[in-house]
Amino acid sequence: MTRYTATAIVLHWLVAALIIATFALGLTMVDIPGLTPTKLKYFSWHKWLGVTVLGLACLRLLWRKTQGVPPYPDSMQAWQQNAAHALHILLYILIFAVPLSGYFYSLASGVPVVYLGIIPLPVLIAPNPELKTLLKLVHYTLNMSMLACVCVHVLAALKHHFIDRDGILKRMLP
Structure with a gap:
């Protein structure tokens, strides 16, 4: 296998697009002053996107575990392979942790x-003002961490494509 499967490619780009949309919507909605109908609508959309990302992430991880991934090219140094593997693990953790932290933040807020x-969705925790404050910070911190990891991921893919010319990016392109 030299490329990802078509299903893996579709799931990758769909999850990426939804994460970007959810992130942008999150930044937009929190800047709206007061409690307006538009802000409430954006909060709902943000949650729906987050739940969708979580569901697709489950499918994506299951697909990855059952179908495998193409090996790195022999020209890629071991430290780069280890760094790429570690970054992928961290991205998967964040793809699950961000929507889960938002879900629990919403529940702790009583919504x-x-x-x-x-x-x-099931209400797993009761409203809790102290937990709400903590989960808001956790959700924000995890989002900013994901943003940083996504930036590193994209920059590494571009480096491999334009500088190393080793085909890494082409494995994930449709």
Whole structure:
């Protein structure tokens, strides 16, 4: 196998696009002053996107575990392979941790999550003002960590494509 499967490629780019949209929407909604209908609508959309990312991340991880991944090129140094592997692990952790922290932040705030306005997700914790404050910080910190990791991931992919010309990026392109 020299490339990712078509399913892996679709899941990668779909999750990436949804993460970018969720992040942008999150930044937009928190800058809206007061509690307006628009802000409430954006919060709902943000949660729905987060739940969708979480569901697709589960599918993506399952696909990766059952289908495997293409090996790195022999020209790639061992330290780069180890760094890439570590970054992928960290990205997967964050892809799960960010929406889960948002989910628990919403619950601690006393606001249940109703996916697409139709499917109520389980309320696993009671409203808790102290936990709400902590989870808000956790959710923000995890988001900023993901942003940093995504930037490193993209820069590394571009370096491999334009400088090393080793085909790493082409393995994930449609």
